[in-house]
Amino acid sequence: MSKKEIDTRFNKFGTVSFTGISRVNDFISHLEGGKLMGTKCKKCGAHFFPPRADCCKSLDSDMEWFEVKGSGKLLSYSTLTFAPTGFTQDLPYTIGVLEYDLYKVFGRIDSSISEKELKVGMVMRAEVTKLPNEQLSYTFHKA
Ligand SMILES: [Zn+2]
DSSP: OOHHHHHHHHHTTSSOOOTTOTTHHHHHHHHHTTOOEEEEETTTOOEESSOOSSOTTTOOOOEEEEEOOSOEEEEEEEEESOOOTTOGGGOSEEEEEEEOSSOEEEEEEOTTSOGGGOOTTOEEEEEEEEOTTSOEEEEEEEO
């Protein structure tokens, strides 16, 4: 899997840009191991997802990985009916934001869940998934 393909895959989330994340390859390695990871600033404790190599709060670069575990609350969601060229075969799909205690995670809601079932505040969890084409991703499921 080339980095370009990975970056293209992330673009699919619509709300998340992984461009410029210097540790994106580590992020992918963790995904391969079934773990969804963000970064935490060792200095001020700020959590970031998607992972950042530098803390935008204390301007520190001493970061460590943490695993996105457990469940979060659905903060908002939106069903997309358009997508960049090449991704239109998946439409429509729903993206959402899960709020955890210390961070928020943007991503795609599993296609088995209809928009009618979704409610702001419902408890969901993020799961790493392997797509039929071997690409790695993560989706939100009911907790
Ligand atoms: Zn910091």
